[in-house]
Amino acid sequence: MNNLLRRPDAPLLNDTAMALAAAAEAFPVPPRHRAALPAAVRELSRLLTLDRGDRGRSAYWSVPRLFAAYMHYFLPWNLYRLAWLLPGLDLLSPPPEREIHLLDLGSGPLTLPLALWCARPDLRRRPVRLVCADVASRPLEVGRDALRRLAGPDSPWRVSPVRGPLEKALAGGCFHAILAGNILNELRPFRGEDLEDRLERMCAAMFRSLAPDGRIFLVEPGTRLGGSLVALVREVALKQGLHPIAPCPHAGPCPLRAAPTSSRWCHFVSTVPDAPESLLELSRRSRLEKDGLALSCLLLCRAAEQMAGDASRGEETAGGPARKAGAAAGRTPSPAGAFVRILSHPIRLPARPAPARYACSAKGLALVLDALSLPSGGAVRVLWPCPEERDGKTGALILRAW
Numbered sequence: 371m372n373n374l375l376r377r378p379d380a381p382l383l384n385d386t387a388m389a390l391a392a393a394a395e396a397f398p399v400p401p402r403h404r405a406a407l408p409a410a411v412r413e414l415s416r417l418l419t420l421d422r423g424d425r426g427r428s429a430y431w432s433v434p435r436l437f438a439a440y441m442h443y444f445l446p447w448n449l450y451r452l453a454w455l456l457p458g459l460d461l462l463s464p465p466p467e468r469e470i471h472l473l474d475l476g477s478g479p480l481t482l483p484l485a486l487w488c489a490r491p492d493l494r495r496r497p498v499r500l501v502c503a504d505v506a507s508r509p510l511e512v513g514r515d516a517l518r519r520l521a522g523p524d525s526p527w528r529v530s531p532v533r534g535p536l537e538k539a540l541a542g543g544c545f546h547a548i549l550a551g552n553i554l555n556e557l558r559p560f561r562g563e564d565l566e567d568r569l570e571r572m573c574a575a576m577f578r579s580l581a582p583d584g585r586i587f588l589v590e591p592g593t594r595l596g597g598s599l600v601a602l603v604r605e606v607a608l609k610q611g612l613h614p615i616a617p618c619p620h621a622g623p624c625p626l627r628a629a630p631t632s633s634r635w636c637h638f639v640s641t642v643p644d645a646p647e648s649l650l651e652l653s654r655r656s657r658l659e660k661d662g663l664a665l666s667c668l669l670l671c672r673a674a675e676q677m678a679g680d681a682s683r684g685e686e687t688a689g690g691p692a693r694k695a696g697a698a699a700g701r702t703p704s705p706a707g708a709f710v711r712i713l714s715h716p717i718r719l720p721a722r723p724a725p726a727r728y729a730c731s732a733k734g735l736a737l738v739l740d741a742l743s744l745p746s747g748g749a750v751r752v753l754w755p756c757p758e759e760r761d762g763k764t765g766a767l768i769l770r771a772w
């Protein structure tokens with residue numbers, strides 16, 4: 371298990387800046403909308419974060435000032451967030467010498483394909499067929515133009531836009547990866563079904579359209595709403611025969627499968643040390659200052675593929691070196707590979723000198739002590755305490771990094 375988030379290196383930051391420039395060229399802010407851009411960003415931010423049931427959410431792609439706000443604020447921040455996330459994910463290892471087939475659901479201006487081009491230089495010379503699906507066609511055209519500007523006219527990446535609901539794109543094909551960025555909150559009830567039914571249908575269709583060793587990747591804002599939608603997808607996906615590769619350190623029930631009112635949900639945060647000054651300035655002028663980025667995400671594969679992989683790697687068992695070291699320390703050691711995933715911010719616990727952090731573990735919600743230096747999304751190996759100690763308030767298992 372790897373740390374989930376990584377500060378982007380210089381080449382990735384450079385390529386991300388080029389992607390931002392390509393997107394800005396593909397959709398320059400019309401002069402009459404320049405002064406009003408911060409207000410449009412605020413308006414769109416409010417629309418995008420309304421709960422999905424709220425009918426006040428409008429078709430923002432058909433409103434030029436909101437389209438401009440997406441291209442010059444939301445797409446850049448999404449790209450920047452993905453630059454932290456994609457390099458650490460086992461998203462795509464297609465067989466050599468074959469065309470790679472990718473499907474991006476709710477593609478909008480091709481944010482995820484642009485981010486993938488930046489994060490995966492190893493794929494740039496590979497033939498890639500990108501099926502980009504969206505109910506709106508104009509952002510697909512703009513995104514296609516942006517990708518062409520970024521990748522150059524000789525790029526072997528071919529875009530096939532599909533205008534229509536995601537079910538249409540999922541009806542045929544066999545994909546090495548199915549991507550979906552910031553779309554869950556926009557899914558509307560269909561023929562009277564509830565959200566869970568719709569997600570179940572979506573997961574079943576994704577399963578059918580996935581190559582045997584393929585991956586499904588979802589990313590949403592790290593808000594309570596984004597986190598709870600991702601957790602719901604996880605729950606239905608597991609019933610459909612899918613397995614969580616990341617960020618989860620286990621395939622059991624999500625300890626944070628929160629009711630929408632819960633104070634905890636699965637999300638990860640990073641700072642924004644390298645964000646472009648122009649973007650920070652637009653955030654300030656829009657009164658949406660950012661002191662960090664937050665995201666929720668899920669990477670899935672077929673459960674059968676995961677089991678075959680575990681068997682061929684011959685996973686170390688609890689009788690190995692980890693057990694001996696733990697016994698010496700007077701605690702029950704974790705089996706090798708029993709990592710926990712550090713969640714978001716550090717917290718202070720009464721009567722503990724150093725901050726702790728919540729973590730997800732195979733034994734449920736945990737609190738890792740002395741965790742100030744552990745990053746959000748960090749993969750940390752622990753010793754299971756014996757006897758178990760639990761936090762009186764939350765019931766979280768108290769753990770220490772090994």
Ligand SMILES: C[S@@+](CC[C@H](N)C(=O)[O-])C[C@H]1O[C@@H](n2cnc3c(N)ncnc32)[C@H](O)[C@@H]1O
Nearest residue numbers: 476477478481504505506535536551552553556
């Ligand atoms: C917030 S945008 C995300 C765009 C892009 N994936 C990103 O991360 O920047 C959500 C997109 O989902 C599209 N969308 C909403 N409902 C959809 C559906 N049922 N099927 C396909 N696309 C849909 C919208 O038109 C919009 O382009």
